[in-house]
Amino acid sequence: MTAPAPSGEPVAAATSSGEPAAGATPGTRRSHLTAVLACLAGAGLTLYAVTRTWSSTVEHRTGLSDLTTIRTGADEQPWLVGLAVVALAGAGALLATKGLARRILGGVLLLAGAGIAAGAVLARAALDAGEAGAAATLWPVACVAGGLAIAMGGLLAARHGHLWAAMSSRYERRPAPAAVRREGSDREPADNRAAWDALDRGDDPTD
Known part of the structure; x- marks a missing residue:
């Protein structure tokens, strides 16, 4: 006979396999939602920031109009867009996957976010701000922030993803008795x- 748990202490629900049941507590549901929103917000911020003007140089030509060259973060590091798209898709996949697959996905998102942050720093260092003004600092910083948000969501999924409920499980059709x-x-x-x-x-x- 199993001794009852002391009163006042939360008891984690368990599945038939002995693992903690997905979505057993409000805390796990909150961390699930936080991870998804962090990845969505980070990917959206990255896609917007990386396509803004990071550098604007003006070449003055005698007898001709000035030649202005504008470059974005994506011009310097095109793969930043690819990583942001991966993070956007991964945010949706966090709702559909479960168990070990979700934890592995969390690791991929963590790496993608770290790659975005590092790529933004490299892109900014390689560009001459020129006459871009505050935008030369604002958008690279926003891109780094987006990458860090994605990395945070990935870290939550890697650590706690096996505890989260699969959002589609409640809609599965059950056989009639x-x-x-x-x-x-x-x-x-x-x-x-x-x-x-x-x-x-x-x-x-x-x-």
């Missing part, structure tokens, strides 16, 4: 026989 299936299968032949008997007697079964 055996008693209901048996009752329906037994009743259908009887109804058919009654209809044929009515026809044999000359009765209209539709009345």
Whole structure:
């Protein structure tokens, strides 16, 4: 016989396999939502910031109009966009996966976020701000912040993802109980026989 847990202490629900049940406590649900929102916000911020002006140089030409060259973070490090798209897709996958797969996905998101932050620093260091003004600092910093948000969401998934509920599990169709299936299968032949008997007697079964 198992001794009852002391009163006042939370008891973690367990699955039949002995692992903690997904989404057993409000705390795990909050961390799940936090990770998804962090990855979504970080990916969106990265995609926006990396396509803004990071550098603006003006070449003055005698007798001709000035030639302005504008470069973005994506121009300098194109793979930043790819990592942001991976993070965006990964945020959605955090809702569909579960268990070990979700923890592995968390590790991928952690690496993607770290890569974005490092790539933003490298892109900014390689560009001459020129006449971009405050934008030359604002957008690289925003890109780094987006990468850190993604990394934080990935870290939460890597550490706690096996405790989170699979959002699609509640919508799975469950088979009808055996008693209901048996009752329906037994009743259908009887109804058919009654209809044929009515026809044999000359009765209209539709009345």
